Structures are given as structure tokens and as C-alpha cells.
Amino acid sequence: MAKTLPKTDVVIVGVGWAGGIIASELTKKGLNVVGLERGRERKTEDYYMVHDELRYSARYGLMQDLSKETVTFRSTEKIRALPMRAYGSFLIGDGLGGAGVHWNGQTFRFLPYDFKIRSMTTEKYGKNKIPADMAIQDWGITYEELEPYYDTFEKMAGIAGEENPLGGKRSNPYPIPPMKKSPAMQLFTDATKKLNLHPYMMPSANLSQDYTNPDGVSRAACQYCGYCERFGCEYGAKADPVVTVIPIAVKSGKFEIRTHSHVRRIIHSGKKATGVLYTDVTTGEEIIQPADIVVMTSYVFNNVRILLMSGVGKPYDSSTGTGVIGRNYAYQVIKGGATGFFEEKQFNNFAGAGSLGVNLDDYNGDNFDHSGLKFIHGASISVSQTGQRPISNNPAPGGTPTWGKDFKANTLKYANRAITVGGQGSSMSFKHHFLDLDPEYKDAYGDPLMRLTFDFEEQDKELAVFISGKCADILKEMGANHIDQLKELGPYEITTYQSTHNTGGAIMGSSPETSAVNTYSQMWDYDNVFVVGASSFPQNAGYNPTDTVGALAYRAAEGILKYREKGGLLV
Amino acid sequence: MANSDEPKKTNGQNIEQPSRRKFLINAGYAIGGVVVGGAVGSLFRKPNKTQQTEPAPPSGTGEETTVPKNYNRALMFFSQDQFAIANAAAERIYPADDIGPGAAALGVAFFIDHQLAGDWGFNSREYMSPPFYTGEKTQGYQGRLRRREMFEIGLQEIENYSQTQKSKKFVKLAPEEQDEVLKAFESDSVKLTTISASGFFKTLRSATIEGVYSDPLYGGNMDMNGWKMRNYPGNQMSYTDIIEKDFTKIEPSSLQDHMSAH
Ligand SMILES: Cc1cc2nc3c(=O)[nH]c(=O)nc-3n(C[C@H](O)[C@H](O)[C@H](O)COP(=O)(O)OP(=O)(O)OC[C@H]3O[C@@H](n4cnc5c(N)ncnc54)[C@H](O)[C@@H]3O)c2cc1C
Numbered sequence: 069m070a071k072t073l074p075k076t077d078v079v080i081v082g083v084g085w086a087g088g089i090i091a092s093e094l095t096k097k098g099l100n101v102v103g104l105e106r107g108r109e110r111k112t113e114d115y116y117m118v119h120d121e122l123r124y125s126a127r128y129g130l131m132q133d134l135s136k137e138t139v140t141f142r143s144t145e146k147i148r149a150l151p152m153r154a155y156g157s158f159l160i161g162d163g164l165g166g167a168g169v170h171w172n173g174q175t176f177r178f179l180p181y182d183f184k185i186r187s188m189t190t191e192k193y194g195k196n197k198i199p200a201d202m203a204i205q206d207w208g209i210t211y212e213e214l215e216p217y218y219d220t221f222e223k224m225a226g227i228a229g230e231e232n233p234l235g236g237k238r239s240n241p242y243p244i245p246p247m248k249k250s251p252a253m254q255l256f257t258d259a260t261k262k263l264n265l266h267p268y269m270m271p272s273a274n275l276s277q278d279y280t281n282p283d284g285v286s287r288a289a290c291q292y293c294g295y296c297e298r299f300g301c302e303y304g305a306k307a308d309p310v311v312t313v314i315p316i317a318v319k320s321g322k323f324e325i326r327t328h329s330h331v332r333r334i335i336h337s338g339k340k341a342t343g344v345l346y347t348d349v350t351t352g353e354e355i356i357q358p359a360d361i362v363v364m365t366s367y368v369f370n371n372v373r374i375l376l377m378s379g380v381g382k383p384y385d386s387s388t389g390t391g392v393i394g395r396n397y398a399y400q401v402i403k404g405g406a407t408g409f410f411e412e413k414q415f416n417n418f419a420g421a422g423s424l425g426v427n428l429d430d431y432n433g434d435n436f437d438h439s440g441l442k443f444i445h446g447a448s449i450s451v452s453q454t455g456q457r458p459i460s461n462n463p464a465p466g467g468t469p470t471w472g473k474d475f476k477a478n479t480l481k482y483a484n485r486a487i488t489v490g491g492q493g494s495s496m497s498f499k500h501h502f503l504d505l506d507p508e509y510k511d512a513y514g515d516p517l518m519r520l521t522f523d524f525e526e527q528d529k530e531l532a533v534f535i536s537g538k539c540a541d542i543l544k545e546m547g548a549n550h551i552d553q554l555k556e557l558g559p560y561e562i563t564t565y566q567s568t569h570n571t572g573g574a575i576m577g578s579s580p581e582t583s584a585v586n587t588y589s590q591m592w593d594y595d596n597v598f599v600v601g602a603s604s605f606p607q608n609a610g611y612n613p614t615d616t617v618g619a620l621a622y623r624a625a626e627g628i629l630k631y632r633e634k635g636g637l638l639v
Numbered sequence: 640m641a642n643s644d645e646p647k648k649t650n651g652q653n654i655e656q657p658s659r660r661k662f663l664i665n666a667g668y669a670i671g672g673v674v675v676g677g678a679v680g681s682l683f684r685k686p687n688k689t690q691q692t693e694p695a696p697p698s699g700t701g702e703e704t705t706v707p708k709n710y711n712r713a714l715m716f717f718s719q720d721q722f723a724i725a726n727a728a729a730e731r732i733y734p735a736d737d738i739g740p741g742a743a744a745l746g747v748a749f750f751i752d753h754q755l756a757g758d759w760g761f762n763s764r765e766y767m768s769p770p771f772y773t774g775e776k777t778q779g780y781q782g783r784l785r786r787r788e789m790f791e792i793g794l795q796e797i798e799n800y801s802q803t804q805k806s807k808k809f810v811k812l813a814p815e816e817q818d819e820v821l822k823a824f825e826s827d828s829v830k831l832t833t834i835s836a837s838g839f840f841k842t843l844r845s846a847t848i849e850g851v852y853s854d855p856l857y858g859g860n861m862d863m864n865g866w867k868m869r870n871y872p873g874n875q876m877s878y879t880d881i882i883e884k885d886f887t888k889i890e891p892s893s894l895q896d897h898m899s900a901h
């Protein structure tokens with residue numbers, strides 16, 4: 069029998085970016101909040117020995133322990149899904165701060181087009197532009213409506229940047245000036261201007277200068293140390309929930325964080341949640357935490373998995389296209405880049421920061437004409453200098469063997485002579501891409517694993533090759549002597565890292581028929597359950613997700629406060 | 640053998656490696672700033688005496704400077720034969736040349752041995768629960784064997800193949816013949832029933848690269864020579880001063896240097 073604890077106002081499941089933001093906003097207004105986090109506590113002092121590529125990057129020191137929990141994957145419903153036994157395609161956060169501890173900090177707003185993709189595409193190109201099995205939807209919220217929340221997130225995190233000439237309108241400039249510009253970034257800027265493109269400095273959650281945010285949190289400037297992505301920041305210079313929102317919630321005295329608390333079910337009665345059931349992983353004890361409001365912020369996979377295991381919301385059925393939980397899983401098309409090799413030039417490729425780069429959106433969204441193209445949307449294109457650590461970065465011109473004498477000679481020669489121009493491609497949702505519970509494989513607690521059914525479609529293949537060609541053109545203008553680009557995008561495979569930008573499964577929309585939550589991230593059929601994170605994206609944009617996750621979290625917090633006062637559906 | 644235990648001076652040509660303490664003072668960053676001051680301030684923590692590297696013995700005292708032995712150079716997992724095969728194979732993957740040392744001189748086989756003895760060898764942070772089915776390539780490794788078992792079988796199979804094809808031990812083959820053997824594994828032209836020959840080769844290859852370039856703390860990258868060959872500076876506190884500059888050569892520094900920099 070599970071032990072039942074005293075009731076709290078709000079219970080938050082997972083304390084990463086989304087959970088941390090909601091905790092800080094609700095405790096500011098005096099609500100009592102319990103945060104359940106399955107992993108351990110984290111603090112800046114943990115990163116004393118953090119410049120260790122083997123431990124943190126090759127061995128995934130900060131990520132979820134897959135022996136306890138993973139996902140299963142199949143490319144189509146026709147084959148058996150099998151567990152992702154080792155890390156590859158994406159890396160799942162674990163512990164206080166979640167993946168917000170070891171992200172890069174590239175902080176993009178989505179384009180106005182992203183939020184109205186179906187209606188704007190149809191309007192401009194006609195109904196037939198969207199294939200019958202493509203499941204893209206408008207979000208039910210516009211860029212303009214979300215703008216103030218983006219602004220709040222960017223001020224809290226201290227985003228360094230300059231205005232995107234092709235982006236949506238901003239109410240305020242970025243709170244701090246852009247990062248420094250390396251010679252490679254300058255080269256990219258000059259070349260793309262010559263090509264009449266619109267480069268701008270990548271918006272960065274690595275601080276370009278010391279910064280005090282509106283909550284009164286002071287943090288030191290980034291040192292361009294080159295150990296950012298997959299690592300925690302020893303300076304607190306990278307915006308991370310642990311050095312921004314969580315201390316504010318803790319300071320209020322209203323936030324109780326319980327680490328090592330693995331949530332398994334939402335408990336409900338009628339159409340209301342009454343709390344959650346979790347396992348204290350240090351003792352194995354099962355505990356019920358009753359609450360008036362349940363907030364799911366456990367990242368895409370567990371948000372969806374816990375809803376399905378709890379019987380909260382109508383599961384998606386791919387054969388009929390009905391139901392909502394698990395619907396519209398999407399990802400990112402990241403392989404459409406190109407690498408240039410420079411004989412005459414060397415760069416400080418070893419140095420850098422997670423969001424040091426220059427970006428352009430000329431081939432993103434609907435910023436270019438798609439009439440003659442076999443795909444919609446596009447990608448942001450960038451050169452980024454995140455620090456080329458030597459285990460995982462061994463670029464050599466195509467045709468170089470992968471081991472032996474020439475491998476060694478070429479990878480040593482080009483370590484500081486290769487520049488990649490990357491494309492971060494959008495990912496459209498399809499009726500046959502979805503999340504559900506695996507019928508066979510279980511986690512360490514005997515619960516079913518999340519099952520992914522996903523593959524790259526014609527849309528993705530066309531997009532990747534097109535974008536790769538644009539990246540190669542830029543490298544040519546930059547003066548690269550040899551350029552390698554993508555010839556063909558193969559099937560989606562789960563073994564090589566692409567990005568941790570998984571989306572969908574509990575999507576946002578304007579109708580309960582086709583979405584799980586409204587624009588406050590409130591569930592249509594359980595009005596005291598809020599599901600927050602990239603799980604609510606109906607499809608993915610050509611950018612990293614976290615600015616949008618953060619904005620939605622601020623909006624959800626506002627919704628929760630309103631709900632607390634008035635009750636009922638907020639939309 | 641050169642030792643890697645001695646703390647190196649971390650001054651590069653035109654870059655000074657500041658200690659963290661000095662950095663924070665230079666940056667004028669006040670301790671006790673709002674809220675996260677605690678976290679940043681704690682970086683001023685006194686170094687733990689027992690963890691600190693002993694300073695190198697003073698020179699010019701008339702006494703012989705003792706070079707500490709490298710106690711890391713012993714085996715945790717491999718037998719001597721396994722070690723010899725792994726060492727020879729890794730050397731072919733990353734051979735010595737005019738630029739610098741190969742895997743053998745960098746200690747890569749010791750690195751692999753030490754890794755197999757721990758978490759990585761047991762796949763302990765990976766999902767190893769049954770049932771096991773053969774999957775599509777896109778679904779990744781689905782075997783039931785752990786890396787240490789895969790290595791034991793794989794190294795033995797390299798030996799068997801050398802004996803049957805070339806009538807010699809692998810370690811006695813000429814370098815070109817060793818390459819032929821490894822290529823046969825890489826391309827799966829060796830047919831194995833227990834493990835995938837190419838899967839094993841891939842793991843051996845990536846472990847070799849890890850051994851060349853990981854921090855010397857793990858037993859490879861002897862004297863940071865892997866890093867030096869590619870002008871990789873290892874662990875540095877800050878690149879703020881060079882990030883806007885053209886290529887700058889910086890003497891590498893390791894995590895051990897970081898211990899004493901506090
Ligand atoms: C290597 C890497 C680089 C990235 N770089 C960028 C970038 O540059 N820009 C960008 O925008 N995004 C980036 N991301 C993505 C970014 O990290 C995520 O978008 C963001 O962290 C999502 O926040 P979240 O709160 O939704 O989830 P998370 O940060 O993942 O937090 C979820 C939390 O829930 C906890 N949890 C999960 N299940 C349970 C359970 N059952 N019970 C209790 N707790 C649970 C987890 O332990 C975790 O702490 C990157 C991600 C990775 C891994």
C-alpha cells in the first residue's frame with residue numbers, strides 16, 4: 069500500500085526548464101509547490117572536473133541511465149520496436165535542471181509562420197501542397213500572442229543576441245549584446261552578405277557579459293571554454309534552471325524539491341486529477357502526493373508515457389486517426405549540412421561556446437518560394453563554434469579511410485582547418501508517426517517503455533538535400549578548398565546523435581478533437597492537469613525548441629494562477 | 640618512459656592560464672551575489688589537501704629528482720595475450736608516424752583495459768534487459784553480450800583468423816597483414832556466429848580514438864601527446880582572449896593541472 073502524504077497546492081513532475089519556471093512563478097504568488105524529480109540534485113560545484121570529454125560526452129555522464137529506462141523504436145508499424153539500448157540519436161536529461169544543465173543554449177524564437185503553418189501554406193500554395201498523410205496543424209496561438217512570454221524567458225535567462233532580420237517582431241531588444249565573433253564566424257558573415265543573405269548572431273544563453281536578471285539573479289560572463297554541450301557550466305554562465313529559476317522558487321520557502329522521486333501515475337477521480345504516485349528510488353517505497361493541480365514537465369517521453377499509463381486523455385489511434393495522446397511525434401532534420409576544408413587557413417576550432425555562432429533564416433519557414441519544391445518549410449542555417457573536442461570531432465575530406473595512416477594524417481591536418489555549415493531542418497508531423505506504450509519492454513519499475521514510430525519521409529529527404537546544397541554554396545563563397553555535402557538522406561536511425569529536439573505527443577491546438585491541451589498547456593478533458601514542454605508542439609520548427617518551451621511554461625504558469633482563482637477551462 | 644604525473648606549467652606562448660580563483664578575482668566578480676552567489680562563491684573553496692597533487696620536488700637541492708613510477712601501467716581485465724593483440728590492433732588503427740606516436744606509445748591498450756574493467760565494459764548504464772531480437776540496422780545494437788565479452792571473443796577471433804589465414808600469431812604479422820585481418824573484420828568477411836565482426840571492429844576503433852584523445856587521467860593520451868599532435872589545448876579555463884583571434888597555439892593542460900591550479 070502506498071503511503072499518502074499531506075496535500076499540496078501544486079505538484080510538478082520533473083524539475084528541468086519547464087518545471088523550474090513554473091515553480092518560480094507559482095511560488096512568487098504564494099502557492100505551495102512540491103517538485104518531484106527522479107534524478108539527483110545538481111550544483112555548480114559538481115563541475116570542478118567537467119572538462120572531461122570521455123566522462124560527460126562519450127559516456128553521457130549527466131544523462132538518464134538507460135539501464136533503468138529507455139524508449140523503443142521502429143520505423144514503421146509493420147516491424148517490431150526494439151529498445152534503444154545505448155545512446156545515439158538524442159540524449160535525455162536527468163536530475164535537477166534536466167537537460168537544461170547540459171544544453172548548448174541556442175535560444176531561438178519560432179517564426180510567425182510556424183504557428184500558422186497549415187493555414188498559411190494552404191492559403192499560399194493551395195490544399196494540394198500538403199500531402200494527405202501529413203498531419204501538421206496550426207497551434208491555436210500566434211507568434212504575436214506568445215511574444216511577451218518569449219520576452220520574459222529571454223530576460224530571465226539573459227539571452228545575448230541581435231535582431232533576426234527575417235524573424236517575427238520583437239517588443240524589446242535582447243537583454244544583452246551578442247557574443248564575440250570568431251574569424252570563422254566573420255568569414256561566414258561576409259560570405260553570406262555577399263550572397264545577399266541575412267546573417268545575424270546566434271541568440272545565446274551563454275552570457276556575453278555579467279548579467280543580473282529581473283529576479284535579481286547575478287551570473288558571470290561565459291569564458292568560451294569549449295565544454296558546453298553535454299557539460300554543466302562551472303561558471304554558471306550558461307542559463308540553466310539550477311542557477312536561474314530554481315533558486316528563486318527555493319528562496320520563497322514555498323518550494324519543496326524531492327529528488328530521487330520517480331513519478332509513475334497521475335491519480336484521478338472523475339475528470340479531475342487528485343495527485344500523483346511516485347517511487348522513492350532510494351528506498352523503493354511507493355508514495356502518493358495529493359495535489360489540487362498536477363503539472364507534467366517530465367520532457368516529451370515521460371509526459372506522454374505517464375498520461376497513457378494513467379489513462380488520462382484519449383490515446384491516439386493511428387488506424388483511425390482519432391484520439392490525441394501520442395499524436396504527432398516529430399523531430400528534426402539535422403543532416404542537411406556541409407563541411408568545408410581549408411588548405412590555407414587554420415581556426416581556433418577547439419575554443420567556443422554552446423551558442424556561439426551566426427545564423428540565417430533565408431531558407432527557413434516560408435521565407436523563400438516553395439512553388440517548385442517538393443517540400444514545405446526549411447531550416448535555419450548556421451556556422452557555430454561550440455568547441456571541437458577531439459574524441460567526437462575528426463573531420464577529414466570524403467574518401468579518407470576511417471582508420472589507419474591516412475585517417476590519422478588527415479584528421480590531424482584538418483582538426484583546425486574544417487568548418488561545418490549546418491542546417492537545422494524543421495520536421496513535419498505525419499499520421500503514422502506517433503508515441504504509444506510498448507507491448508513488451510519494461511522499465512526498472514515494471515512499467516511499459518515509450519514506443520516511437522518514426523522515419524524520414526520524402527519531405528525530409530528533399531529538404532535535407534536542398535539545405536545541404538545551400539550550405540555548400542556558402543562554404544564555396546567562404547573559400548573552402550574542398551566541400552563535402554549530403555547526397556541523400558537515408559532512413560532515420562537511432563544510433564547517431566542528431567538532436568534532443570523531440571516533439572509532440574500531447575499537442576496544443578484549438579480543438580479537443582485534434583489536440584491534448586489548449587494554449588495554456590491545460591488538458592481539455594482534465595482541467596487541473598497541465599502538460600508543459602515540447603510535447604505540445606504540433607510539428608517542429610527549423611530551430612532549437614527551448615525558447616518556445618520556456619515561453620509556453622511562462623504562459624502555463626499564468627494559466628495555472630488564473631485556474632486557481634476561477635477554475636474551469638481557460639480557453 | 641616519460642611520466643605524466645608531474646604538474647605542467649600551464650603558460651602557453653601568449654596566453655596565461657589563470658586559476659579559477661584568479662579568474663574570478665580578475666573579473667571583479669563579487670562573492671555572495673544574489674542567490675547564485677553561493678554557487679559561484681563556492682568555487683573559492685579551499686582545495687582539498689589530500690586531493691592536491693604534490694608539487695614537483697624542488698630542483699637544485701643536490702638531490703636526485705625522482706621520477707614517480709606510472710602505477711597505472713598494469714592490467715585490470717585483459718590477459719597478457721589479449722593485451723598484446725589489442726595493443727597491436729590499436730596501433731594499426733592509429734599508427735605511429737612522422738607526426739608523432741601511435742596508439743601503443745600513447746597507452747591506448749591500457750586505456751581500453753581499464754575501461755573494460757568498469758561501467759563501460761559491463762554496459763551498466765545501457766538497457767540490457769531481455770528479450771533480445773535481431774533488429775534492423777537503424778535500431779542499433781541488440782546483442783545480449785556486454786563489451787567485455789565482446790572483446791574477449793573478438794580478440795580471440797582475430798587470433799584465430801590470423802592463424803588460419805596467415806599461419807601466424809596476429810602480433811607476429813607484418814603491419815600490412817594485420818591491416819588485412821582488421822579489414823576482414825571491418826567488412827564482415829569474417830563470418831562469426833557469436834558477435835558481429837564489424838560491430839566489434841567499430842567498437843575497437845572508437846575505443847582507440849577515445850584512448851588517444853581522452854584526458855590522460857584514463858591511461859591513454861600519454862603525456863597529452865594525442866592532443867599535442869593536433870594542437871588541442873585540453874582543459875583550459877578560458878578562451879575569451881583568443882576567441883576573436885586567428886589560430887593560436889596553446890600548450891595543453893590536463894585535468895590534473897586543474898587540481899593544482901586552485
Ligand atoms: C546535448 C543537448 C543540447 C541541447 N542544446 C539545446 C540548445 O542549444 N537550444 C535549445 O533550445 N535546446 C537545446 N536542447 C534541448 C533542451 O535541453 C530541452 O529543450 C529542454 O531542456 C527541455 O526542458 P524540459 O523542462 O521540457 O525537459 P528537461 O530539461 O529534460 O527536464 C525534464 C525533467 O523531468 C525529469 N523527469 C523525467 N521523468 C520523470 C519522472 N517519471 N518522475 C520525475 N521526474 C522525471 C527529468 O529527470 C528531468 O529533470 C539540448 C538538449 C541536449 C540533450
Ligand code: SF4
Binds near residue numbers: 275291293295304420
Ligand atoms: S562555453 Fe561558456 S557557458 Fe558554456 S560551459 Fe563554457 S563558460 Fe559556461
